[in-house]
Structure formats: structure tokens, C-alpha cells
Amino acid sequence: MIALNTWKVNVSCLKKAKSIAKIVVSCYIDEVFVYIDTPMKTYDNITLCLTIGKRPDELRQTLNSLLDKVAFTHIIAINDFGDEETNAVFRELCPQGELICLGYNIGHHKACDYMYAKITTPYVFHCEDDWLFDSAPDIERIIELLDNTPSISAVTLRTIEDMGLSAEQSKLVRHVSAPPIDIAYLSDIHEQWYGYSFNPHIARLDTWKAIAPFAKFKKERHISRTLRQQGKHMAFLAQGNCHHIGWENSLANPPKKTWFAKVKAKVFG
DSSP: OEEEEEEEEOGGGHHHHHHHSOEEEEEOSSOEEEEEEEEOOEEEEEEEEEEEOSOHHHHHHHHHHHHTTOEEEEEEEEESSOOHHHHHHHHHHOTTSEEEOOSSOOOHHHHHHHHHTTOOSSEEEEEESSEEESSOOOHHHHHHHHHHOTTEEEEEOBOGGGGOOOHHHHTTOEEEEETTEEEEEOGGGOSSSSSOOSSSEEEEHHHHHHHOOGGGSSSHHHHHHHHHHTTOEEEEESSOOEEEOOGGGOSSSOOOOSHHHHHHHHHHO
16 A cells, blocks of 8 residues: 655656656746655554454445554454455454454453464454544554553554543543553553553553463453553543544444443443
């Protein structure tokens, strides 16, 4: 895939520009705009891992919005539901990727363990199939932040605005200048959450290895609670990269239809 960079040059630079790239020129009275195609950055030290299944349309949106901004040498997806329609979308958009489809359901946490056991890179870009990326994650700076800050369990890519925080909760967000990138912590909002989440994030593979397997935890919040007890917290980017598009088509948490179900989910998660 190609990322488009735009350079503005004067006429005297035009011949030189022609010699280094294919250009499209728009001429004005005293200016020339030169558009130069340059290759997209491809990362080989991080593996894009995806949990997918039964949402081919959302998966297509997720992959198109992410892979037109950044490329990965290593991509793995696991479809714990086994539907061929979703598999076809993954094969089309990630022909170099590894697709795991066991033919039977093992559950989300076990599926993640199965996928993570195949990772050979030091970092993991965890993603699900119902997210839209509005901007490219600054992977190099995020990795530098992880290397410099052992207390960060993962850097989530979800925007803070997409979290649906109340006015009171928003007051508890702690913004921190942590070179090379500004971040925020949401840990003060809840005593169990914000230690870990399966929302799109970048993490060290060692974080999983230290608490593996995920399957020993019943729910996501139990993973979060364990990491919180170890003094680890998720970091949110001051400028996040993606938002959730799967509210109405969630397989893990279908929309609650009854008043009792809504209250139970609010209280017990």
C-alpha cells in the first residue's frame, strides 16, 4: 500500500523532483505543487493480532481503516466462530497473514492464548474486528514509551472521547506528559478497570507471558485487576486513533434488552 506525502516546491526544484519520483503537477502563477508517492512504513517488530468472526462487514471496515495507514510484516487472526464469510475478508485484505480457524469454538480467552503462542515479535498490536481507525498509530513512539515505562501494561489506541465517560469521571482522568508522547491514565475512575483491556492496544508480549494464560481469568476485568495489583496500568493516548463501531453487533456482549439485564450489567459488568 502507498501513503501519499505532499511537498511544495518552486519551479527550480521541478527537474530534481522528477528524477526521484513520479509526480503530478498542478501549476499556478508563481507556484508548483508536487505530489510524491513514498512507501508506507512497514513494521516487523510487532505482530498485528485480531480476534474475528461473524462480522465480515465490520472486519472490512477495521482492516481498511488501519492498513491504509500502516503495514505489518506479521499478521495473525483467529476466527473462533469459523464462518467462511469472515475468513474470506481476512484472506482478501491480509493475504500474507496467518488465519487460525480450528473448526470448533474454544472461547475468547483461550483463542487469544492460542494466537499469542504463535507470536515471534517482542510487541503485539491487539485488535478486534469492530473498530474504525481515524489516524495512524505512532507505533515507534508507543514502543519507546513502553520500553521507558515498565508500569504501563499496554497503550490503548481508543480515544478517550469514545469511552463514554460522565462529567464526573472525566474529572478523574490524569493527563501526563510522558516523552516521547502525551498520555492519560483512567485508573482513578474504577478500582478494577484500566489495568488491561482487549480493546485495540499495543503491548509487550512479555506482559502476556507474565500472567498467561488468559484462559485462567473468567472475565476481562479479572485480568485488569491482576495487573492493577502488580502496579501496572493502561495508558491512553492524549490523541487516540480509533473508536468502536460494534455496539449494535457485539458477540461477546449482545445489547441488553430488559431493564433487569441492563442494571445487572451496570452493577456486575
